[in-house]
Amino acid sequence: MGRIFVSAGHGGLENGGWDPGALAGGTTEAQQMILLRDVIVPELRSRGFEVLSVPDTLSLDQSISWINSRARQGDVAIELHADSYSNPIARGATAYYIAGNAERKKHGDMILLALIRRLPQLPSRGSKPDTATGVGRLGICRQVAIPSLLLEVGFLSNPDDRALLLNRRRDMALGIVDGLEAWSREINGKAPSLEQSHPVVNIRINGQNYGEQGILINSNGFIPVDLVDRLGVNLTQRPEIRLVQYRGVVYVKAIELREFNINVGWENSTRTVVLRSISQICPGMFDRIVGYGNTSEVQLIMFLKANNENALAEFPDLPKLYREEATVEGISYDIAFCQMCLATNFLRFGGDIKPSQNNFADLGAVGGGAQGATFPSAQIGVRAHIQHLKAYANLEPLVQEAVDPRFRFVTRGIAPLVDQLSGRWSSDPQYGQKILAILRRLYESADLL
Template identity: 60%
Template sequence: MGRIFISAAHGGKEGGKIDPGAIAGGTTEAREMILLRDAIVTELRSRNSEVLSVPDDLSAQNTITWINSRARSLDVAIEIHANAAPSPSVRGASVFFITDNNERRNHAELMLLSLLKTVPQLPSRGSKPDSESGTGGLAFCRRTSIASLQMQVIFLSSPEDRLLLQTRRRDFAKGIAEGLIAWSRLIDPGTQPVPNPTYPEITININGQNYKEKGILVNGNAYIPIDLVERLRVDLAKIVNILRITYRKIVYIKAIELRDFQVAVGWDAATRTVKLRSALIITPGQIDKIISNGNTTEAQLKTFLNDNNENALNQFPDIPKLYREEAAIEGVNYDIAFSHMCFETAFLRFGGDIQAQQNNFAGLGTVGGEPASFESARIGVRAHIQHLKAYASTEALKQEIVDPRFRFVPRGAAPTIEKLSGLWSADLDYGAKIIGTLEQLYQSAGLL
């Protein structure tokens, strides 16, 4: 049987101060949970279970780190809490499990039933997904590397619950210990821990389309390759505390953690598919609004340009950066502007009436009708962005006008790429051609 980790909530330092947890009836959550934890440890050791008690002076995050640094794949972990409510009549125990994990739901129900068997006077508040907790997600359930549950044993604010725990602490400990042993046997029915475990593959579906790379299933939880995170428009710098595991030289993260970053996460057990949905990912038919946000990285723009003209970046090495910066100032979608530039210049090959040294990336003309020239690549990009904004919006420019024909544009006449047909160019298929280039960019970047 695997080992059992048990943590008593609170008592450690949070924000430089000792965190007592809930306070009621002359006692604290930390004190009551430490006493209960010690009683559970005694019960488990009397039954020859290997148990590791988390030190009481650790913060919530350090508790998880402590467990993860010692855990083996077939171990289990539980953290015990006492709840509190404004009304003293609110009572009962509940067990939280990681959302959408039916296996862990069963484990939570097992733990709850085991406690209620020895303390039947305690009301049951049921097993609950951690998305229903007050914080919308529990770090202990989500970031602990092994199978984990968070149990709310009583409501400390309830005199009845509090008295029940203080007078029958050994019964509480006995019920929780029996539940932990039964749960541990489900996780490890007698096999030895595998030094190099093999995890089953799962399918990853993003906005209705299956992703070519596979995820893995670890302790009943879906994990996805970390390279998907940027594609889902999630800032890696903001998820430093999310559990990462390395498997066969690929780094994975727990999929459900992405719910904190506007990504919907679901699970289809029949097809073993984790389903991810993000409004930030590009979908066909919703990409042509000129005043909007871009979606690619600078590296993706460079790759797209280089794939279509390997000499393009030799003369204009900063062109992707310039489009991202200048477009952001005016609120123009830089993906659209960049794709427009690629179409107009044949991926910076130029030709015809306009030469590379003119820094004219959109076929802009002068007041007299001649092809315009600009003093630098940045100014040429700025003129292009301003001309696009003139067609797409009636808002004033943020920077000084450098587009020689800005004042001649019917403001707001073309809010989408398609509307540029017959305006920017006499070609009635002009907008469709630019959209085609934009779709090629998104396909190259893996966004379509």
């Protein structure tokens, strides 16, 4: 029987300080995940499983290295987290799996089903690909060598979820254990007993069959690194991306190319990894704020509604306004729209900014108003957002009269690229990455990427 790795999320040393994770209700995510893990591990051992508990002092990268240095065929790994959100209404458990892996999604569903059976008071938010997270990828899903999942057991910021975590910890742990047992037994039921042999898969790029084949490892498609070079992707600056050598060829997980703006799909009927490099989006323009966008109004509407079915109830003209206002000032409406999606959680709001403020990008008021700037209409709010982006993106004068209250305070042209907004527009060091992650999802939904 394979072993089970269990990691309690957060708690290690990150960026020079101890990482507590989310804080709410007088407790921390790290503390609660350790307590939950400490119920799960002995229960698994009592059922005859060998369990490896990841040390709590390790950073995320160190945790991944710790697992990979010990992992062997038939093992599985799970990392426990609690979510948090500014709106305390949000609640429920979610399992995250590596994008494009239907087998791993099934395993995430398996864990959630077992958890909810033991704790029916906890809503399930379903299994989601790691591309649906803020930065568009999860190290525990992408970089771990064995099948792995990240499980969010609820929202620490929600009083009901927090009460279940504090008062029904054993029931929660037993549900997770039930799921881990079923998952491990299924993995080991399929694992070959002799030396591992990876099945080959076909590769198709831009509609043409590629002359070399890839391989399947843990239900993930891997492609030869030589093809990566031909696609113009440089992996040398990304040491966290795992390379695998098999029978004299070096392979990389195909889904990793998504961050280099290459669409990655899977055709099950022909067992083919399907790649499509950017064709409609000009190279070098993907993350440049100055531009004209690539999507239609309908595509923006459909993307918004797919992420929040009630998004347009209060602001039905918002996609049109972003296309019009951004085009006037020469700003990419795709980027501005995705920044709005991030700032408002797809028009759910829930933070300090209220919908009535028509402030779609967390624009501050002059003098540091506690609740940010307020605008008389959605159109003026969008215009202010576009103008603030333009202030950062270039030195060109505004076409329309200034309505952005902080336009004059920005050092003009200091951030022409999306990632350069991090630490300027927001203190979040991953702010730009989160916008780009949403942009990739938008282009995928519009079949542009």
